[in-house]
């Protein structure tokens with residue numbers, strides 16, 4: 001396997017190795033066979049690939065997203081230019097641990113419940129059909145259309161913006177800021193990536209300051225208003241900085257992974273005609289699509305890797321771990337673990353894949369999972385019903401990113 005060197009329990013592999021990022025799954029199988037837990041020399045982290053180890057680390061209190069004195073994100077730079085990024089990210093739920101995390105998470109959860117995601121179902125359906133109609137006009141002219149830009153990308157950003165009560169006209173700015181910020185989560189980053197993330201964070205925070213101030217004066221039925229109410233009604237309160245970090249997290253987390261889930265799911269279905277016909281049949285029969293949607297999320301995992309700090313010395317899978325050390329958990333590998341999923345490299349919509357790790361586990365389990373499932377299910381249902389003859393016009397090519405697993409483009413025709 002190109003670029004992969006295994007020396008006992010030490011592994012050398014650059015995530016920019018083309019053969020790897022185009023299709024990391026055969027690499028994962030090889031690692032699971034030979035050294036399921038290993039020291040990844042390129043990144044200086046102990047890494048876990050087995051479902052059972054990832055599951056238990058994510059649930060364990062011996063591991064956390066943060067410990068006293070640690071940098072806010074792994075690989076954090078001391079460079080002052082990054083200050084706006086860290087300010088925007090400071091109170092992201094993903095960076096907090098108990099008790100701060102529990103307090104903020106329950107406020108956000110309460111706001112989510114009050115916002116009632118089911119009421120957005122009709123909006124998603126209408127939006128999905130509108131986007132399909134626009135695609136059909138171009139497809140009927142014989143054009144090949146990129147499914148990501150034309151369909152998978154607009155849905156999640158428009159839905160989360162609507163939930164937050166932010167006008168659709170801000171869509172392009174939100175996408176631009178979010179793309180610039182999430183590039184910080186890739187294992188390696190350049191000074192340009194850092195400068196772009198800092199500039200995007202400043203613009204994003206300035207934009208939200210105005211919105212939050214306005215919303216405090218005019219409470220409505222959106223997520224920001226519910227967040228303000230949740231903090232005013234209960235004993236807990238939410239500071240301005242926490243509010244900004246939370247909204248940025250919801251906007252960024254709320255669409256980046258969902259875009260890839262929709263596009264990866266559509267590509268996988270078109271590459272597996274038998275599974276696509278199951279999907280169509282299930283949609284026609286109004287069958288429950290929960291299991292099939294879980295399988296699509298398992299098969300091509302949209303977020304591949306997450307890190308944790310070791311909070312107290314421990315041993316996992318024979319690896320001695322010291323307090324303060326960073327461990328990496330490859331969710332994409334755990335989702336293809338044959339100990340848990342039979343024939344893991346096959347897409348099988350009829351299997352029960354609900355044990356997948358794509359939304360994480362434990363206290364940081366994805367807060368937006370119900371919304372994400374709803375969006376993926378409805379988007380793929382509408383897409384294949386509205387454009388029945390759609391097929392790939394060329395094989396989709398995976399993007400050169402690691403944390404986010406998606407395609408550069410998914411070109412389709414009829």
Ligand code: HEM
Nearest residue numbers: 093094253254257258261306358359360364366367368372
């Ligand atoms: C298919 C799409 C999605 C995937 C695959 C996904 C995946 C994840 C994962 C793996 C985590 C846990 C990270 C960790 O443990 O370190 C997470 C956390 C989170 N996600 Fe999602 N997510 C998706 C969509 C969404 C949506 C639509 C929203 C909100 C609108 C959202 C909001 C969040 C939040 C707020 C957290 C942090 C929870 C916490 O730290 O307590 N996600 N997501």
